[in-house]
Structure formats: structure tokens, C-alpha cells
Amino acid sequence: MSDLKQELKEKIIEQLNLEDVSVAEIGDTDQLFGEGLGLDSIDALELIVMLDKDYGIKLADPKEGRKIFESVDTMATYIEANRA
């Protein structure tokens, strides 16, 4: 699980071009959208693509993404439970 979280942090930084952010700066429970990392709706779509491409998980409703992408913790839990 902690490997997955580490991997997710690296992917988030790379996929979303967060050049200013390092893996160490993203806490497991830090909010990704809004105040936290300040991600936006396009980033959310990129994360949905990432779930599909890298973990074989297809999201149909972007609203589902809201809860899943709350933090690295919630993402990892969801991926563990649903990965193909």
C-alpha cells in the first residue's frame, strides 16, 4: 500500500506537470483539489485517464472522482479495491 502511495505521488507529479512539487511535499491525506495541491477539472480528467491507463479502472461519472481523488490515501484505497 505504501509503495502504491509513493507510486501515485510520482505519477500525479509527472502526469499533471507539478514541477514545483516534490513527492515528500504531498502528504497521504493532503487535499488534492481546492486548497491543497490546487488541482482543477482538467487535472481530474487526467487522473481519470490515469486510472484507466495504468490500473484498468474505468470511471463513468466524474462525480465519483470527487471522492476517489480527495487524497492519495483515498486514491490508493480505491485502486486496491478495484484494480483489474
Next chain:
Amino acid sequence: MANDYFIQAYSHIRNNQIWHNGESIFTADSADFSSFMKAAYKHFALDYGKFFKMDSLSKLAFMASNPLLNDEPEKNTALVMTNKAGSLDTDRKHQTTMNDYPSPAVFVYTLPNICLGEISIKHQLYSENAFFVFDSFNPSTLHDYANALLDSKKAEKVLCGWVDFEHQKHDAFLYIVSKSGTFEHSLETLNRLYQTP
């Protein structure tokens, strides 16, 4: 006819070098455009994370406009920019992602005028903007368009210029047209300033 408008300030970005009013303010020996932009971002301590999400054209326009708009208090500054390649560099990039998973973050940059949006967002300009595609630097259209915006009081100042990016080749020349300044707002001045940083 007397010309009431002037060029208040101007900037260039070419061959991994940035000039402000003809003076070099940054240069780097970077292997590609993206690392050159990253080096410039660090040098100017920009602290604007969204910069790294932008496509090359937006980075170029953003970086060239930055020295001109940083201390500009006039928020009714219109944006009028031009280039040759449109958003072709990003269009091609998007086309390659389509073979696999199309990237929404690349897709949103497949229009050249998005770079004007990025400048508007950064400097909170709710002003008029327009983007035109020409074969080459076309001072007469820019000149007439800026004058019309100022004459009709649609804007107090106009940030104009040329921002072109394709295959790593980058060429930016931006300038602010205003009611006061060093140079007369004329075709001769624009041609001269465009050619020599």
C-alpha cells in the same frame, strides 16, 4: 495624421534568450525549450505552478509578457497577438496522444488564443483580446487594430505582438501601446524593434 500613441515597453524571446526593452535579462544554455523555460521560471522566481501545465506557445507568450505586465497597473490592457504556426505544435502532440489515450490537458491547448487566456488569468485582465494567424510578422494589422481599440476607448493600453512556436523554434516580440512612451507607434518603429532585440 498625427500619431497619439506610443510604445511604452517591449520584449523579445529568441534562441534561448529573453530581452526587456532591448536589454538581455536572461539567457540559458538549455537543450530544449522546456528546460529553457524552466530555467527562466526559476531565475525570475515566478511562483506560479500553473506555468508548467501550459503548452510551449503559452509558456512563450506568458514569459514574454511577464516583464511588461508585472508592474503594469492598467487593467484595461487589451491583448492582440499573432503568429504563423497557430497551435500546430500542440495539435501534433495531441494527435500522437490520440493513438493511445487522448489527453484532456493537451487538448485544451489546441487553440492559439489560449495563450491570451493564460495571460489574462495570471494578470487578471478582463479586457478585449484577439489572436490572428499570418504568414509573417504583420505590423500593419497589429498597428491598426491597436489604434482602433484605443480610439474607440475599448482599452486604455494594448499588449500586442508576435508569438510563434514550432519544432523548438521560438520567436516572441511583444510590446505595449500606450498614450505615452519612448517610441512613436508607427510601422517603421515596429519593423525596427521586431528585427533587433
Next chain:
Amino acid sequence: MGKGVAITGMGIISAIGNNVEENYESLINSKTGIAKISKIDTIHKDAILVGEVAMTNTAFETQLGLEENSWSRTSLLAVTAAKEAVAQAQIKDINDCRTGLVSGTTVGGMDKSEQYFYDYFESDAAWKYINGLHAGDSTQKIAHQLGLEESFATTISTACSSAANAIMLGARMIKAGELDRVIVGGSDALSKFTINGFKTLMILSDTFNTPFDDHRKGLNLGEAAAFLVLESDDIVERDGKEVLAYVKGYANANDAHHQTASSDNGDGAVLAMEKALKVAGLEPNTVDYVNAHGTATPNNDLSEGRALLRVFKDNVPEFSSTKAFTGHTLAVAGVVEAVFSVLALQNNVVYPNLNFKPLCKNSIYCQKQSLKKKNSM
């Protein structure tokens, strides 16, 4: 300088009717045009609902006397609606004054281009569908069909603001004395290109769209064409024209927020409404009804609702979105809703927010669902 800009003709074809009268009947009878897609074979056909125009391409070709399969659906819709507008304006000779044409579209002839996409490599027979792809194609066909000669004709492709911008440009050209009469509007046919694009953005609802509803899930796409005939005071006087309404004010503005999303506080919408009121010389409290953009996406309706509150303060007029009837007709939305707004003025009605479930804790989202008759002046 400030000359009047009169609307003397209207034409529309949408999912709720093939002409102005049919559209109005559907509006006042709360009859939606949203249904399962029937004319495009898309893999998403079970996951989305759309607002399709009922007529088939063949029916249009017969009506317009065209060769089979020669035009894109965007052009078929465009010419049909433009002809209705010109007929209502009772124009005998379209070249009897400086008449212009400004038309908006997002996809142009994409419906045909995508249909023959793989054939272009095989033969040149389908090449005309590539030539008909560009945004100006339907504009040229309208000009030709209306008999416009050497006139100012242009195309605006600014996504969902296209037709609104076409109305603005036409009105400004009349005000500036550059033209005497302008036919303004737009046309967009449904295509896989559009459906897939919006699907990728994940803003399509899998059920009937519910503008301003608390549980709104996104938009339904629609297809339509609509046009207005704008005429100067001089032409209205010369021909003794009946004026349906006037284009009093208009504006567009920069939201300075995001590439695709609207700002949470509706900054751009506030600026545009304030400038439009200023151009019209009207105070906010003189407005009886707002036909909102109301696409039924979470972001749009929130942003627009807040903008209405900021402009109208505690005196927000009745507002509704007619996207629940027609779907989001993209480039055409601005003129579809201009036609509906003129009809609202003429008949003193406020259209219902179909599919909206009142949730009266938040007062401005507590709009009535049924048609409302306003007292006439």
C-alpha cells in the same frame, strides 16, 4: 450615432419543431425534444440523450430540391431556418439594400466528413465532403440560396457563443451604418465528433438534463439552426415593416479564470450582463425575464446563478433555461434562445425550467416549473 436595430423576421428548426410556430407550441406545452439518438450510429447511443431535429436529410433534400446526399446536415438546417426568417420579414428583393449575413457554427460539415472519413483514402468520390467541412460552407450555401450577391457574409466560430456573437456583429454593423439589413444566426448538426468530444469532457448527462436543479448531472447535446433578420430604422420605415423586437444591448466579456471552466463567481457573465445593460441604457430592475444559458452542468449553472445574484441583487427576475427542451445546440444556442426570448416578449410568457425539482432552501433556485403568464403592460 445610436441607430435602432429592429428584428423583423425569425426562423428556427430544432428538436422541438421545424419552424417558429411549432417551437413555440412545444415551449408552452412543456414538450421536450430530448430523446434517444436515432440518426447517428454511435457507441454511446444507450448512454446519452440528445435533441435531434425530426426531419431526415432526405426530407430536407426533397423540400429544398437538392441532389441526394450532396450537403451536410448543418447546411440543410441552416438554409431551412434562414429561409423562414427571410420569409417572415417579407423581403421581396434581398439585394434592395446593403444586406449582410453572419452565421455561426462549431462543427461545419463534420457530420458528412466523419461519415466518409475512411473513403477519402480509397477514392476521390467522397472528396466533396472534405470541401464541405469548413465552417464557412453553410454560410456560403445560405448566401447562395437567399440570392445574396456581393454582400458582406462571414462566419463566426467561437464555440457556444458563436450565434450570440453573430447577433452582436450584425447589430453593430447596422448601428455603425455599414449595413442596412443583416441575417444573423447559426447552425450545428449533431455529429460523432461533438458527441465524443463532450463525452471525453465527462459533462454529458445520461438522462434528461435538469438546468439549475440541485442534482443536475450535465448536458444533453442538441442540433438546430436559427436566424434573425435585423434591419435598420430606415429600412423599417421605408418598407413599413412590423417590428417583432429590438436588439437593444449586447456584450461579451473575458472571465480570466480557466481554459474550459467558468469562474465560481461568474465574473465574465457579470461583466457581460452589466455591459449589455449599459449599451441598452436599461437598469437591471427593468428586466422581466432572463433566458439563461443554463446548460445543466454543475459548473455552468452555479457560475451563472451567482452572476445573476450579483447583477440583480435581491431582485433577480424570473429566469429559466430552455436547454431542457432543445438540448445544448452549441453554436446556435444564442440565437435559438433569442428567438425564444422574442416569443416570450410577444406573448408575455416565462418558460418553465423543465425537469427542475424545487429545493426551496436556496431562494433563487426556487423557480416555478410551469409556464407563467406575465401581466401585459
